[in-house]
Amino acid sequence: MTSNERAATLLRGMLRIRRLEEKLIHLAEDKTLIRAHYHLYVGQEAAGTGACSALRRDDLVFTTHRNHGHVIAKGGDPFRVIAEIIGRRDGYLGGRGGTFHVAAPEIGIPHTSAIVGGSLPIAAGTAWAAKLGRSDRVTVVFFGDGVMEEGVFYETLNIAQLWRLPILFYMENNSVTPEERPGRGSPTSSHAAKALSDIPRAFGIDTTILDGTRVDRVARAVGGLVARLRAGEGPLFVESRTTRWPGNYGSFPRLPGGDTEIGWAWDQAAPVEEVREWHAKSDPILLWARECERAGTLSRDAIVTIDREVREEIEKAAAAALASPPPDPRAVLENAYA
Numbered sequence: 001m002t003s004n005e006r007a008a009t010l011l012r013g014m015l016r017i018r019r020l021e022e023k024l025i026h027l028a029e030d031k032t033l034i035r036a037h038y039h040l041y042v043g044q045e046a047a048g049t050g051a052c053s054a055l056r057r058d059d060l061v062f063t064t065h066r067n068h069g070h071v072i073a074k075g076g077d078p079f080r081v082i083a084e085i086i087g088r089r090d091g092y093l094g095g096r097g098g099t100f101h102v103a104a105p106e107i108g109i110p111h112t113s114a115i116v117g118g119s120l121p122i123a124a125g126t127a128w129a130a131k132l133g134r135s136d137r138v139t140v141v142f143f144g145d146g147v148m149e150e151g152v153f154y155e156t157l158n159i160a161q162l163w164r165l166p167i168l169f170y171m172e173n174n175s176v177t178p179e180e181r182p183g184r185g186s187p188t189s190s191h192a193a194k195a196l197s198d199i200p201r202a203f204g205i206d207t208t209i210l211d212g213t214r215v216d217r218v219a220r221a222v223g224g225l226v227a228r229l230r231a232g233e234g235p236l237f238v239e240s241r242t243t244r245w246p247g248n249y250g251s252f253p254r255l256p257g258g259d260t261e262i263g264w265a266w267d268q269a270a271p272v273e274e275v276r277e278w279h280a281k282s283d284p285i286l287l288w289a290r291e292c293e294r295a296g297t298l299s300r301d302a303i304v305t306i307d308r309e310v311r312e313e314i315e316k317a318a319a320a321a322l323a324s325p326p327p328d329p330r331a332v333l334e335n336a337y338a
Ligand SMILES: Cc1ncc(C[n+]2csc(CCOP(=O)(O)OP(=O)(O)O)c2C)c(N)n1
Pocket: 065, 066, 114, 115, 116, 117, 143, 144, 145, 146, 147, 174
């Protein structure tokens, strides 16, 4: 892939997540389509997109309550993702999982848990299976900084290191200010550790701190880590730092400044005040658009065109998902175990 193609692929991948999730906020205004709580990945697109760009289709990914972005980044079809979220038959799980449980075994996402830390031991299990089967498939488990307060996190780290499992623990610390992103310590008010990255290091697990808003750096770094996992050097740990999008502070996601305008990459004064600084300093998509134009890998016109194409793709996917029927009530006992 040329550097221009790579720039376009990463931009398109991140925009697919952003446009899909903005669309979800609009769909949720009709209180019947998403009936309960839902969480968005807006602001963290560079982490999932960059990391998954370094994976093969048969590598395994585990995710969290913010799973939509990871599923899209691993190659999920936006139509089937939206259909799952709004509970329709064409969803990856036939509409039974919903927003908290979008999983897609055919692209390497066998399971999603919304229990904080719930995916970690299962991910260690698939890594162990790969090791026993002498396969070079790797497992990447994405999780939030909050997981480091859970007991299961410590048990999983311990067994993964004792058994040298081919797993990447990809911790998305979304509680970091722009100034703290490149730094070393990352204090949080809810953890006694001075730096979260000290914890895996105490287990002897090699740990990398990444600015999780920089898609190219994430892709390059994870590419190197995955090669090491395939060579038997696991487990490995990443702390990926992002700054929380203002729309993600309340109990339900909001669009305080409306849908993201791609032109804000150059017109940084344009967004409303509540989101202006975030888009200027912490929006991974606008940072990448600006960087590509500066480096000459994508022109402004090319960037605008990619955005228009992605918007059209997501509009079509949403229309098809809305046209998909609800699950057949007679199928309610399928896949149920008693
Ligand atoms: C075991 C458990 N405890 C509490 C919750 C409620 N809960 C849902 S998300 C969340 C915060 C998780 O923080 P973090 O892992 O940092 O993820 P973020 O939301 O910041 O992406 C909590 C406490 C839960 N789902 N599971």
